[in-house]
Amino acid sequence: MTTSHPEFNRDTEGLDVAKAFPDGIRNRTILVTGVNLGGVGFSTSQAFASQSPACLILAGRNLNKIQKCIDALKKDFPNVGYRALKIDLSSQNSVRAAAAEVLAWSDVPAIDIVVNNAGVMCVPERILTVDGLEMHFATNHIGHWLLTCLIMPKLIKSAEGKPKGTTRIVNVSSLSPTIATMRWSDINFDKPNKELPEAEQPPYAMLEAWGFADCRNRAYIPLDGYNRSKVANVLFGIGATKRLYEKYGIYSLAVHPGIIETELGRDFNEEQLAALAGMRTKGIFIHQTLGAGASTSLVAALDPKLKPGETVNGRENHGSFLVDCQISDSATPLSVSSSEAEKLWALSEDLVKEKFSW
Template identity: 60%
Template sequence: MTATTYSNFDEKTESLEVAEKFADQIHGKTILVTGVNRGGIGFSTAKAFASRSPSHLIIAGRNTSRIQECIDALKVEFPHVDYRALKLDLSSQKVVREAAAALLSWNDIPEVNILVNNAAVMNLPDRTLSEDGLEMQFATNHIGHFLFTCLIMPKLIKAAKNSPKGATRVINVSSLSPTRAGMRWSDINFEKINKTLPKEEQPPYGMHRTWGAIEPEEKSYLPLEGYNQSKVANVLFSIALNKRLYEKYGILSIALHPGIIQTELSRYAAPETLKAMGEFLKKGDLYIKTLGAGASTTIVAAMDPGLGMPRERDGKENLGVYLIDCQISDKADPRAISSNEAEKLWTLSEELVKDTFSW
């Protein structure tokens, strides 16, 4: 049975502590982290990896100057790591393809051992479409990562051929959304009024009211629901990857909720959402993690050798593909860990990027 190695790790465990425990797994590896900036958990994640001497640490992000700022800061503490900058705007399929082509052309980095799909946008106040015509949160948080992961697969497969089964991994940083939401199959772009959707696709209205939404049934786009769908997709993506890659190549994919952390991710939140968050904090209903603790579950997912292919337990599919507070969680909604839902998402994702993938 797959299980974490350290049952004492929890919501307060810092990522540097986790990295120390898994130092042997990190040393000498090539690791890529998307969405790295100084004020986010992407940087804390990169810092934890850098602390244990990976061979190459690839820092990916939209803004090249901010990427370089991160690399400069990491070099001060950990100068012996080979850092690489990769410009990656996940909202643009064209730019994603360019970034993947650039990475594949780096002959001195023949393989990628760990890919951490960390980048995200959240709570865009108004429905916004990407240049490819997709709702922006879904386009960035899922489709961009789907396309990038599939395109760089040759380097992950090469790493897997030289590694123990399950050591090469694709980590999808999700959220708490999979515990309460599912996919909006009939209206991916949020064009229909919520109350007109099939019952199983309608948003959890009570949750949205709690977060400041007024008459959510009468709206089509809800900022938090756009985020929810993209984060459910992160978990389903891991399940679909495992089906295609684990038995054939030994590549393992795990999704996780990093916790609630004060970062730039909430910069687009509407006033009513920020007000609701303030009330939760006053009541003590939210636990805010440090940046370091926010990265710890990612490090566990990426490096813990105790984690393997998840198995069914008590009728629940894919138990083990989703972690919370450094441990395997069984709190995901059945829709968010369904193999059937994962296959539907894979088919849709290929349609949206106008490409098909098999290895």
């Protein structure tokens, strides 16, 4: 399995991907979470807006920030219908209220593409949300998973009568699935890392390279919290595809958007910033433009050649994770495991106290 455009790469701009697949966008309704000026959510929305979708729903915590994005997009693309959706993904009540609002929009009968782009990264101290969950996991995974499950009737409506795989859910992950796994036995980071089962212990060398010390004796390390939630983004896509693709033709997959300077890194301390600068000097990290940060999400949302993953070379779910606009096999086996995806689905249902069956 390959993509339609094997020449697309790390430097491809989201606008160029949108131009390559205009029919996948025109007259469609698209929802993007985590949209603010100067972020990847905005450049993703901009790329979609360039090809005349019927409606672009921009979701975020701050309605003023979303309105600024809508105003900026309207200047260039005045003929698109825009909607602002207020949502705090760290609160299940807020997610439920936002989903109820979307379901109540009678003039938006279907949603064709969802890009779960919002995220928090490296929250300095462990914070438990109002629902009693660690902040990264609650925001980056549970909030998006719950929102997507609740608005599913509108995605199912979109998929009616269309070729399989036209309606899509894209989860914006990171490179974390290439080095991390889930922390099943201790999702709230209560235990020191050294007490975890071997398979759940974090990649110590990587965390130390980022400037975190004494990792074995600590329970919560900001980057580890982020990494675990980003593995969940991939597993969520695998679990959703299993439930929705054969039955309705809805396809879900995850992407690493690239290394882009945005507000996401606002919580880095001096050690992390120094470590990052060192990695940049060595060429380990190469920064991309905001537009390039949108491109892999656009490929995942639009490329008709992408199909749910098969087992290739003994690895499950080939095609569930994209990097630099192409299918990547760089994720750890546990990050693309069907059984891990089922475990996450069951856990997610327990944590929101609701089971979903469509």
